[in-house]
Amino acid sequence: MILELDCGNSFIKWRVLAANAGQVLGEGVVDSNLALLEGLGELKGLALTFCRLVSVRTAEETGALTSLLRDAFDVPVVCATPARKMSGVRNGYEEFERLGLDRWLAMLGGFHLASGACLVLDFGTAVTADFIASDGEHLGGFICPGMPLMRNQLRTHTRKIRYGDLAAEQALESLVPGRTTVEAVERGCLLMLRGFVMTQLELARSYWGEDFVVFLTGGDASLVSEVVPRARVVPDLVFVGLAMACPLS
Ligand SMILES: Nc1ncnc2c1ncn2[C@@H]1O[C@H](COP(=O)(O)OP(=O)(O)O)[C@@H](O)[C@H]1O
Ligand SMILES: CC(C)(COP(=O)(O)O)[C@@H](O)C(=O)NCCC(=O)O
Ligand SMILES: [K+]
Structure with missing residues (x-):
């Protein structure tokens, strides 16, 4: 096993x-x-x-x-260790070893599954976007705070934003303007996340038209999936890449 x-x-x-x-x-x-x-x-x-x-x-x-x-x-x-090139994907970072290894593996998995251009979006503690062209060239990507970081920054750096996890979960049942602090914060952060996603899609379209696959992964992927109906939600994308980078000897 x-x-x-x-x-x-x-x-x-x-x-x-x-x-x-x-x-x-x-x-x-x-x-x-x-x-x-x-x-x-x-x-x-x-x-x-x-x-x-x-x-x-x-x-x-x-x-x-x-x-x-x-x-x-x-x-x-x-x-898993960093590499400049693997499985047809070329790491686009100036210093390839500085690219997060979870991003690298998700890219390997995504390019393998898409067999073509893809946009890989990972919604964890941080949110990351990576662009891989049809020839396997990694064009680079973006990193921004994910839901846990956004809400915790607000909770930590303001005096009057305080709420628990259960209230946070319930607040996301709708996205109309909030009438309580927890609704206002949770919905505001989620809309920021969705806005980020839309921007990434626009950029991918500017490069590749409609000819690319979008992958969503990470613990909070389900929060944004409805704004990208065409996306493939692949919770184990990092594991797909892990098997490629670390095959059984
Ligand atoms: N089954 C789950 N277990 C833990 N966190 C989850 C789960 N489903 C969704 N989440 C959410 O996913 C986020 C963490 O995502 P994850 O990809 O595990 O982050 P990281 O890779 O940075 O540790 C948190 O906001 C958490 O609330
Ligand atoms: C961007 C990350 C913090 C994402 O981590 P995660 O949210 O999955 O825990 C991680 O991939 C990382 O530490 N990367 C190194 C910096 C970089 O990729 O440029
Ligand atoms: K991750």
């Missing part, structure tokens, strides 16, 4: 695949290494043979996690 991990700034997304990398035997989203071990502990008949992961965390945090996994399961743990 193969353990796959996507370690973002807020959450670790994990899943266990059957040994032939086919069927998904278990999966989860956790906020700590301990919770990861707990989640894995609940899987009956777990017998890991290989682990591959991608992390945008510090080398220390990633190192601690890989040691933990080696100790707990006695398996090889392979981390």
